[in-house]
Amino acid sequence: MNANQPNFRWGYAIFVLLLLSFLALISVGVLSLFVGVDVESLGGNVALIPVHGVILGTEDSESFFETTTTSTDIVELIEKADKNPGIKAIILEIDSPGGSAVASEEIANAVKKTNKTTVAWIRESGASGAYWVASAADYIVASKVSITGSIGVIASYLEFPGLLERYNVTYQRLVAGKYKDIGSPFKEMTNEEKALFQQSLDAIRDYFVSEVAKNRNLNKKDIDKIANGLFYLGVQAKELGLVDELGSKDETIAYIEKKEGIKAELVEYKKEKGLLELLGEVFSKQSFFVGKGIGSSLLDRQAVSSVSITT
Amino acid sequence: MKHLNLPKEKTFTGPASIWKRIFAFFVDIAIINLIILFPFRNLFKDIIPKSYSFSEAYRFMSTSTNYAGFITSITFVMSVLVILYFYMMEKRMGQTIGKMLMRIFVVSDSKELKAWQMLVRNLVFIPIFPFVLLWVIDPIFMFFTKTNQRLSEILSRTRVVERFSFEQQI
Numbered sequence: 134m135n136a137n138q139p140n141f142r143w144g145y146a147i148f149v150l151l152l153l154s155f156l157a158l159i160s161v162g163v164l165s166l167f168v169g170v171d172v173e174s175l176g177g178n179v180a181l182i183p184v185h186g187v188i189l190g191t192e193d194s195e196s197f198f199e200t201t202t203t204s205t206d207i208v209e210l211i212e213k214a215d216k217n218p219g220i221k222a223i224i225l226e227i228d229s230p231g232g233s234a235v236a237s238e239e240i241a242n243a244v245k246k247t248n249k250t251t252v253a254w255i256r257e258s259g260a261s262g263a264y265w266v267a268s269a270a271d272y273i274v275a276s277k278v279s280i281t282g283s284i285g286v287i288a289s290y291l292e293f294p295g296l297l298e299r300y301n302v303t304y305q306r307l308v309a310g311k312y313k314d315i316g317s318p319f320k321e322m323t324n325e326e327k328a329l330f331q332q333s334l335d336a337i338r339d340y341f342v343s344e345v346a347k348n349r350n351l352n353k354k355d356i357d358k359i360a361n362g363l364f365y366l367g368v369q370a371k372e373l374g375l376v377d378e379l380g381s382k383d384e385t386i387a388y389i390e391k392k393e394g395i396k397a398e399l400v401e402y403k404k405e406k407g408l409l410e411l412l413g414e415v416f417s418k419q420s421f422f423v424g425k426g427i428g429s430s431l432l433d434r435q436a437v438s439s440v441s442i443t444t
Numbered sequence: 445m446k447h448l449n450l451p452k453e454k455t456f457t458g459p460a461s462i463w464k465r466i467f468a469f470f471v472d473i474a475i476i477n478l479i480i481l482f483p484f485r486n487l488f489k490d491i492i493p494k495s496y497s498f499s500e501a502y503r504f505m506s507t508s509t510n511y512a513g514f515i516t517s518i519t520f521v522m523s524v525l526v527i528l529y530f531y532m533m534e535k536r537m538g539q540t541i542g543k544m545l546m547r548i549f550v551v552s553d554s555k556e557l558k559a560w561q562m563l564v565r566n567l568v569f570i571p572i573f574p575f576v577l578l579w580v581i582d583p584i585f586m587f588f589t590k591t592n593q594r595l596s597e598i599l600s601r602t603r604v605v606e607r608f609s610f611e612q613q614i
Contacts, residue, residue, distance in 0.1 A: 146541050149532045153480045153525055160521045161483040 177400025179389055180214035180223045180249075182207065188232030188240065188262050202229065204236035208243040210402040215247040222250040222389040224399070225270060231261025234286065234337055241269035241344065250392055254385040255279045255376070260364050264375070265341060268348040273376040274385045275367035281375055284345060285362030286337045288330065292318050349374060457605040459592040460548035465604055468542030472529075475541055480525050487518060519571050526569045531562045543604070553601040564600035 184207055186200030214220045225244065231237065244251050244266065253259065253267035255275035260283035267273050267281070275281055294304060297319060304319040315326050322330070342360045346353040351374055359365075359373055370376045378384055386397045533540040535557055538549040552561055568578040582594040593603050 142537055142539070142544060145536060146533065146544070149529065150475070150479050153529055153532075154483075156528075157480050157483050157525055160525070161487050164487055164518055164521065 177398045178219055178221045178395055179386070179397045179399050180210075180217070180220045181226055181399045181401045182210050182214065182223060183226045183228075183401070183403070184240070184263065184266060185226075185228050188229055188236045188266070190233050190236040190239070201232075204233070204239040206404045207240045210404070211240070211243040211247060214402050215249060220249060220400075221393045221395055222252065222397070223247060224385055224389070225251065225253045225266065226256065227253055227259040227263050227267055228256040229260075229263035229266075230258055230280075231263050231265075231283065234262060234341070237262030237265040238344070240266045241348070244269035245348070250389060252385050252388060254382060255281055255367070256381075261285065265344065268345045268375075272378070272388055274378045274380050274388065275370060275376045276381055277366065277368045277379050279367040279370075280364045281367060281370040282359065282365040282373075283362060284338075284341060284356065284360035286334045286341065287362075288316075288334055290316065290318060292321060294319060294321050455607050455609040457549075457551070457607050459590070460546070460604045460606040462586060462592055464546040464548050464606065465586070465592065468540065468546040468548060471542030471545055472540045476526055476529055480529060481522055484518060484522055488515075516571075523569045523571050527563070527566045530566045530569070531559075534565075535559065535562050546606075548604055548606045550602055551605055553603070557602065561600040561602050565594075565596050565602050567596050568594075 184202055186202050188207075189201050189203050191203055191205055211223065214223050223244075251270040251272075253270035253273045255263075255267055255273065256279065258280040259267045259275065260280050264281055264284065297304060304317075306314065306320065308314050312326065312329065314320065315330065316322070338360065342356050343353055345351075345360075346356040349356075355374075359375075365373060365375065367376060367379055371379055378388065386399075389395070390397050530540060534543075534550045537544075538551065538557065543549065550557065550565070552558065567575050568582050570576075578594075578596060582596055585595040585598065586592050589598070591603055597603055
């Protein structure tokens with residue numbers, strides 16, 4: 134075929150683009166092997182750890198519909214920053230509505246365990262479980278209009294026995310253990326079950342309140358009064374003692390520089406990504422989830438008797 | 445009336461107009477950014493904190509020597525890919541996609557385009573000193589030479605031309 138023919142020219146142009154895109158992907162893959170692995174050697178004396186999205190325990194519980202972060206990853210990053218002698222302080226950059234009670238507690242415990250100065254910088258939102266995490270830090274900075282607080286526990290779920298009845302579908306109850314199917318969406322919850330559930334929620338809330346009070350050096354009774362699930366704007370939270378300072382990143386860095394007597398140089402700690410993961414991201418998050426299986430993601434959400442307790 | 449058997453259309457080549465060259469360049473840069481260099485975005489996202497503004501990211505890169513070294517390596521790989529795009533397209537067809545759309549061509553002062561000529565005319569994409577000076581000098585030359593040639597084109601003995609045609613009226 135002649136190079137002057139239009140079809141050949143466009144065909145060749147597409148070939149060049151495809152070839153170079155492929156080369157770019159390979160290059161990115163190779164270069165990515167050096168990202169994260171030597172994050173310590175890349176410098177920086179303040180670790181910035183993003184806590185974005187709903188806090189979950191593991192990647193398996195990741196949602197297709199919302200941004201999520203897992204306690205497994207965050208705890209690992211905190212421990213990594215803690216072990217690095219070059220890191221003098223850790224900033225938790227929080228933008229999360231909360232999430233799993235267990236996952237939030239895991240992160241909060243990891244924050245408390247560190248020997249470094251820890252600062253929670255609440256951006257858009259640091260509510261519920263995310264506030265639990267923030268409260269574990271030595272210092273909390275939030276914007277005047279950040280959403281914080283929302284101390285409480287929720288385990289609401291949809292119940293649809295009426296819908297099943299309408300379509301002549303019956304729920305055959307087969308359990309060994311009186312409360313084994315407590316929280317099943319296919320049957321109406323009894324008053325006794327509700328009371329038992331409420332007891333558990335109250336117990337979790339009580340633990341949440343005492344942890345926040347302990348972390349913030351506040352009276353448990355004072356926290357108890359405001360722990361009604363209501364969120365507070367940063368400015369209100371400051372008055373209530375839920376945050377230490379109103380501001381943003383500059384104030385966060387200024388606090389660390391003053392406390393540690395250093396010139397802060399931030400280094401972002403993120404989960405190390407494998408080659409496949411990085412290539413997956415190239416084709417956007419949607420493609421990644423298509424690969425993972427949209428169906429399985431949806432099915433996971435419909436698992437029977439899976440009332441999740443979130444803070 | 446007698447008709448002379450002359451060709452109806454005559455064509456000749458002349459320097460491509462500057463606006464066509466600029467438009468072709470921006471088309472190429474857009475294509476390169478969207479298709480070839482797209483995967484590198486994730487790489488940069490991984491090493492520069494998301495919360496950084498442009499000026500903060502610049503300060504971050506310039507103050508941390510280790511980061512700067514790593515970012516220089518990435519930029520070098522990116523520039524190689526960009527040069528490869530121009531090399532492969534222009535060497536084989538004398539045109540990039542932008543030039544195809546604008547119907548302009550790269551020609552050599554000698555018979556055919558040689559590899560060294562392609563490399564020299566694309567030196568501007570190497571992101572290290574002294575080649576970065578070409579980012580300013582190259583376009584200035586284009587505006588102030590009769591042939592609309594960039595400095596790297598003069599050095600590589602190449603030029604960008606377009607075909608002009610007119611109907612022969614007899």
